[in-house]
Amino acid sequence: QVQLVQSGGEVKKPGASVKVSCKASGYTFNSYGISWVRQAPGQGLEWMGWVSANNGHTNLAQNFQGRVAMTTDTSTNTVYMELRGLRSDDTAVYYCARLRLRWNYGWTADSSDVWGQGAMVAVSS
Amino acid sequence: DIQMTQSPSTLSASVGDRVTITCRASQNINSWLAWYQHKPGKVPKLLIFKASSLENGVPSRFSGSGSGTEFTLTISSLQPDDFATYFCQQYDSHSPTFGQGTKVEIK
Numbered sequence: 363q364v365q366l367v368q369s370g371g372e373v374k375k376p377g378a379s380v381k382v383s384c385k386a387s388g389y390t391f392n393s394y395g396i397s398w399v400r401q402a403p404g405q406g407l408e409w410m411g412w413v414s415a416n417n418g419h420t421n422l423a424q425n426f427q428g429r430v431a432m433t434t435d436t437s438t439n440t441v442y443m444e445l446r447g448l449r450s451d452d453t454a455v456y457y458c459a460r461l462r463l464r465w466n467y468g469w470t471a472d473s474s475d476v477w478g479q480g481a482m483v484a485v486s487s
Numbered sequence: 488d489i490q491m492t493q494s495p496s497t498l499s500a501s502v503g504d505r506v507t508i509t510c511r512a513s514q515n516i517n518s519w520l521a522w523y524q525h526k527p528g529k530v531p532k533l534l535i536f537k538a539s540s541l542e543n544g545v546p547s548r549f550s551g552s553g554s555g556t557e558f559t560l561t562i563s564s565l566q567p568d569d570f571a572t573y574f575c576q577q578y579d580s581h582s583p584t585f586g587q588g589t590k591v592e593i594k
Contacts, residue, residue: 399531399585407523407531407574407585423582424488457530471578473521475542477530 364388364476366396366458371482374448381444382481384458392416395461396441397474398432400454408454412461412471413441421471448485455480489513489577493586499594506562508589510575515555519579522551522560525588526571534573535560565591 369383384396398410411422413432420432431444441458459474490513500506510520518538523531533542535551538558548563562569570593575586 397583406588407525407576409576409583409585421581459531462536470581471583472519473533473536473576473578474531475533475536477532479530 364460366460366476366478368456368458368478368481371484373484373486376448376450376485376487378448378485379444379446380448380483381442382456382458382483384441384443384478386415386439386441386460389460391436391439395463395469395471396432396434397459397461397471398430398443399457399459399474401457402451402454405454410443410456414463414469415439415441445483448483450485453483453485455482457481488582488584489516489580491575491577491584491586493573493575493589495589496587497590497592499592500565501594502565502567504565504594506565506569506591508560508573508575508591510553510558510560510586512556512558512577512579516577516579518554519577520551520553520558521576521578522549523574523576524569524571525574531574562591 367385392415395412397412413420433442457480458478460476462472463469464472492511520538522535525531539551572588572590
């Protein structure tokens with residue numbers, strides 16, 4: 363079955379970086395994108411961006427540009443999200459999700475239909 | 488960024504009730520809207536895409552409608568498994584955004 367399995371939770375100090383992995387299985391990896399969404403404690407869902415599994419192209423939310431990198435390893439069907447310069451308000455559960463794509467003068471994000479289990483990242487001194 | 492505003496923020500209802508949640512976009516998003524259900528400790532679940540298309544496996548008591556800037560999610564007869572938080576998400580722009588969520592509580 364279609365599955366996304368994320369790496370485990372991490373505790374980081376302010377200023378550090380964290381890299382979360384998301385391993386996909388059960389579908390044709392390069393036919394979809396992978397989106398990243400986070401949820402801080404007591405807050406709603408926040409879109410971080412997405413990466414094309416086909417060519418590695420990324421589209422990042424403005425709030426995260428310059429601080430986040432999303433990469434793919436097609437040999438293992440794994441996507442990585444690295445967030446740098448961690449702050450306390452980056453404490454959140456980070457989800458990856460399989461992203462459907464649609465054509466709009468280029469491939470663009472559609473809905474996210476299968477989600478990883480989430481990875482808790484806590485930032486504390 | 489396109490702002491998505493959901494109402495109400497919290498909704499108290501009983502099993503069997505008809506429930507409607509509204510989502511308004513700050514600009515025209517055509518029909519590029521999804522609805523997700525999220526329960527504590529669980530992963531978000533896609534319910535509706537393209538404003539009114541029911542995702543495979545989702546019960547038919549869920550329905551979506553609307554286009555442009557105003558959208559609704561309706562649960563025709565609330566079931567015990569439906570108590571959760573519901574989020575809308577626009578994906579018309581290159582930077583998708585979520586509404587703040589509507590928590591459906593037991594009355």
